[in-house]
Amino acid sequence: MSATMPERLDRFDKATPWHLRDNNAPIDQEVTVDRLEVTGAIPTDLNGRFFRNGANPVSGWSLHWFIGDGMIHGIELAGGQANWYRNRWVRTPMFDNPGADRTELALDPETFTFDLAVSAANTHIISHGGRILALEEGAFPYEVTPELDTVGPYTFDGALTTAMTAHPKVCPETGELLFFGMTYGIEPPYFTYYRATADGVLAQATPISVKGPSMSHDFAVSRNHTVVLDMPAVFNLELAMQGGMPFRWDPDYGARIGVLPREGDDDDVKWFEVEDGYVFHTLNAHDDGDEVVVRGCRVPEIWVDDSAMAMDDTDPDDAPKLYEWRLNMASGAVSERLLDDRSSEFPRVADAEAGLDARYGYTMSVLPDGAAGELIKYDLADGASRTSHIFPNGHTPGEPVFVEAEGATNADDGYLMTFVYAADTDSSYLAILDASNMSAEPLATIATPHRVPTGFHGSWIPDA
Numbered sequence: 001m002s003a004t005m006p007e008r009l010d011r012f013d014k015a016t017p018w019h020l021r022d023n024n025a026p027i028d029q030e031v032t033v034d035r036l037e038v039t040g041a042i043p044t045d046l047n048g049r050f051f052r053n054g055a056n057p058v059s060g061w062s063l064h065w066f067i068g069d070g071m072i073h074g075i076e077l078a079g080g081q082a083n084w085y086r087n088r089w090v091r092t093p094m095f096d097n098p099g100a101d102r103t104e105l106a107l108d109p110e111t112f113t114f115d116l117a118v119s120a121a122n123t124h125i126i127s128h129g130g131r132i133l134a135l136e137e138g139a140f141p142y143e144v145t146p147e148l149d150t151v152g153p154y155t156f157d158g159a160l161t162t163a164m165t166a167h168p169k170v171c172p173e174t175g176e177l178l179f180f181g182m183t184y185g186i187e188p189p190y191f192t193y194y195r196a197t198a199d200g201v202l203a204q205a206t207p208i209s210v211k212g213p214s215m216s217h218d219f220a221v222s223r224n225h226t227v228v229l230d231m232p233a234v235f236n237l238e239l240a241m242q243g244g245m246p247f248r249w250d251p252d253y254g255a256r257i258g259v260l261p262r263e264g265d266d267d268d269v270k271w272f273e274v275e276d277g278y279v280f281h282t283l284n285a286h287d288d289g290d291e292v293v294v295r296g297c298r299v300p301e302i303w304v305d306d307s308a309m310a311m312d313d314t315d316p317d318d319a320p321k322l323y324e325w326r327l328n329m330a331s332g333a334v335s336e337r338l339l340d341d342r343s344s345e346f347p348r349v350a351d352a353e354a355g356l357d358a359r360y361g362y363t364m365s366v367l368p369d370g371a372a373g374e375l376i377k378y379d380l381a382d383g384a385s386r387t388s389h390i391f392p393n394g395h396t397p398g399e400p401v402f403v404e405a406e407g408a409t410n411a412d413d414g415y416l417m418t419f420v421y422a423a424d425t426d427s428s429y430l431a432i433l434d435a436s437n438m439s440a441e442p443l444a445t446i447a448t449p450h451r452v453p454t455g456f457h458g459s460w461i462p463d464a
Contacts, residue, residue, distance in 0.1 A: 018065075019068075026060055026071075036075065036447060038081075039446075048461050049075065049077070049461050050459075052125070053072050054454065056122075064307060069120055070121035070136065071088065072088055073087045073455070075430050075448075085448050090121035092150075093118045106118035119142060121135070124457040125144070131143050137165050139164075140154060156200065159205070160202065161205075167217065167457075169220070170354065177195070178193075179194050182216055188207070189208070193206045208258065211254070216229055221285060222285040225292050227258070227282075227285050232252075233250075233278050245303070249301050249304045251276070254273065256272060257274055270332070272334045278299050279299075280345070290329050292329060294327065295347075296322075297320035299321075321339075321341060321344070323337070339384040343365060345364060346399035348400055351404075359380055373391045374389060375418065388439075395424075399418060400417070403417060413436060416431075419431075427451055428452040
């Protein structure tokens with residue numbers, strides 16, 4: 001299937017908005033290609049699919065990077081072969097109405113309620129309870145098949161009554177899916193915490209009293225606790241009615257982190273006041289005696305005057321950097337510190353160590369001179385010491401996804417997978433790295449039939 005967009009903006013013109021320029025520009029076709037070209041050797045224990053989601057507006061235009069229609073790019077691996085590449089838009093009401101105003105599509109003017117099936121479904125893709133879900137924090141999840149056909153909105157058999165975060169956590173010990181939903185309106189509750197069983201039954205829905213309709217993009221869990229971020233990027237209804245990103249920095253809001261037991265409720269939350277800042281993405285959290293240790297990529301502020309995300313000219317002082325908070329549940333004390341002065345984002349740990357004291361964390365960055373992209377590996381047991389894989393000049397990776405190797409005995413026995421854009425050839429490839437040897441050449445690169453635009457988050461979904 002091919003969808004034709006109207007006459008496109010020049011993606012190489014500096015006057016084109018940042019989120020529609022260079023490799024951020026959308027592509028206009030869905031394709032299926034079998035038997036992909038491979039350089040190197042794909043590890044034979046990789047049997048499954050690598051999927052990555054991102055914004056790719058059908059109309060060719062969107063007001064902001066975060067609100068374009070979701071397109072998923074996927075590659076299936078089996079027995080050392082790259083069986084296929086596919087890219088598909090998620091079929092939502094926004095896909096069906098290219099360029100339409102989202103508020104007009106979703107808002108019922110009589111009840112002033114929003115249809116949460118109106119989604120971009122553009123931020124993440126995960127697997128849980130036998131389902132594959134495309135996620136976007138302002139709406140219901142959308143279920144897709146392993147071949148990336150859209151099934152439709154998913155509501156846990158009607159039990160989900162709010163939007164769902166794009167950053168749920170799967171507990172590696174219980175198989176539970178832990179997540180939250182934000183309600184951006186004029187009355188609380190603004191934040192609801194959810195817990196679903198390993199087979200996808202919603203077991204808990206708990207409103208949490210945050211100070212207002214702040215934008216909580218991510219959260220964290222430890223073995224025993226859930227961690228809520230209540231930070232000063234606050235929803236603005238007037239901006240929402242104008243379209244675009246309806247959030248602005250509120251210096252009077254303050255920043256705090258709430259911690260509650262995994263199965264606790266609102267009365268159990270212990271709040272910790274922290275330095276003002278914003279966290280799009282957490283790396284992980286774990287319990288350490290009386291302390292809950294939270295790590296993530298923090299910026300000092302966001303969207304002070306507008307909602308621009310022109311990351312190609314971000315002030316290094318304002319760029320996201322790896323940060324740590326230690327929250328003492330017994331004394332109420334907080335200690336926080338910068339772990340690395342290098343800017344990086346899209347932090348991940350091994351899925352098997354989510355909520356545990358993971359030794360290694362991985363992020364995406366670029367070299368200080370901007371010439372090349374890199375994937376950073378942090379040894380969190382060694383003061384967050386840093387090693388990295390540096391790509392050729394002009395080659396930009398995305399989020400690193402760790403996949404444990406068969407028979408792994410060390411925490412870094414496995415692979416890092418990411419799509420990489422090569423500016424010199426205006427093309428893309430999937431890179432598979434040895435996570436235990438970051439400086440080595442990729443184990444394999446798999447060419448995609450067209451470039452894969454800059455996107456957001458993804459997952460390795462192994463065969464059952």
